[in-house]
Amino acid sequence: MAHHESTYNPQGRWAKWWDERLPVARLMNTQFVEFPTPRNLNYLWTFGGILTFCLVAQLATGIVLAMHYQPSGAEAFDSVDTIRRDVNYGWLISKLHAVGASMFFVAVYIHLFRGLYYGSYKAPREILWILGVFILLAMMATAFMGYALPWGQMSFWAVTVITNLFSSLDSIIPGLGTSIVEWLWGGYAVTGKTLTRFYSLHYLLPFVLTGLVVLHIWALHVVGQSNPTGLEIKTKADAVPMYPYAVSKDAFALFAFLLLFMWFVFFAPDYLGHADNYKPADALVTPSHIVPEWYFLPFYAILRAIPEKLLGVLAMFGSIAVLLFVPWLDRCRTVRSARYRPVYKWFFWLLVFTCMALGYLGAKPAEGVYVFWARIFTAYYFIHFLLVLPILGLIETTKKPPASIAESVLGDVASADPSKAS
């Protein structure tokens, strides 16, 4: 789609002068104004724009918070409290950042499941999809390190448990895991030194994330957007220019999303957090029930479902790594979208249910019936990707999609009288 002819026509000498030297205006016009957008996009396609907003919002609030935060073991906890109580509008900016992290994940999970439902990962969008998985990983690393910074009890023990994941490598090469963990900590236990380096990396990673997002958008503008029918744009009738059509739809969705976002910020700023994180970090007492933030709960449930340490860690990382291979695991080549896959549709919703169930179980104690169900759902999670996707793709009888995107919206225009079609 990036290859379509630019119709940008610089107006005036100043615009022409620039266009011959650095054609930024031409690029923006081609890619974000006249860019052909499928005319049948639904609201699930607005999350790309929402996510871009989330990234910019986290960068802006984060840079401001860094002006007031003290990244040392002795001062971090108090400085976060100071930001909330003393700094002008600190109560607002700190909660925009903390709630913003959660909202970022709300949006990214919807975006990801949208892709799984409509087969957005299928050729030629494999690289686009894989970049998306790397974005998810970078987001997780950033969020984890950010969660460490308030240096409360949950921060401290989340750092302890998650960095200790690497100690499971000791069962492959004795001492390797321990060396890595001590390298991450900068000592023989989690200390203020660990906090300081996490702060540095928490500031660095968002810029890596931004780079990945630029590549993701670039790849998107090379192959063009997918859409609910999974068909490619073939004629002018299939597409509308990005501005004003997609832009106004994105803006409307963004404001709806912001209503939810701001409801949390103003009315329930601590709801998504955990009370134990308002106790200062204590190396001698582990809280009786430690849980990660909600967006990590399904992965935490997978980690705990497996009784062997190394296998649990591998399963947890594997649950994300498997996403990288989805474009090749799905063997269905006739159609992209689940709209025309009557059986896959049900398995998709089973996967959604599985992820929610794992999220619920991840917040429960690791004992009894909870472990049993966590194992069942962990098994299905992997069965879905490793067995259902390849096998179903080969045996499923798909429905016949419409002839074009335009036909899916307007009906059979080709055979009808064009004057009635509008």
Add this chain to the structure above:
Amino acid sequence: MTTHNDDNADPVRRDFMVLAGSTFAGVGAAASLWPFIDQMNPDAGAQALASIEVDLEPIQEGQAVTILWRGKPVFIRHRKAEEIKAALDVQLSDLIDDKARNDDLPPEDPATDLNRVKKGQEKWLVLIGICTHFGCIPKGQRLGDSKGEFDGWFCPCHGSHYDTSGRIRKGPAPRNMEVPPYKFVSDSKIKIG
């Protein structure tokens, strides 16, 4: 003809130059990366092997204390006779991890209760109080704490149960809790580290 020969000879020589040059640059780049990696390792201050003396006199039978050594909690428990007996009665084949994990003993020594304590001082159990799963502090030091199914320690994070010798008996932890290097400097005083 001569130009033709030159064309044949030059690429070989050029390939060698490119290979040697990029290898040299690659090794240099890798070597200059090392300081940036190594700076994250424990620094001289953290490495300085601190040792600490603990007076066991005030710890009554059945009581336990936790002290901090090198930033890590150390559990010291004054075991009751029945706790020692329970630990001695366990067969090695019943253990998840059959290694002693005692820093004062060779790594291959078996995890008998005698290998986890000092001879003649079997009532004193000294452990690094960190769950070998993901590093939480197990419960069981305070009165009223859950001590797990084997009356030792219980890690609430992911449900690991340790016995009265600090050995892993049930749950996801892979190893017995570690016994730090220590010695008795008198009958009622130990030096850790």
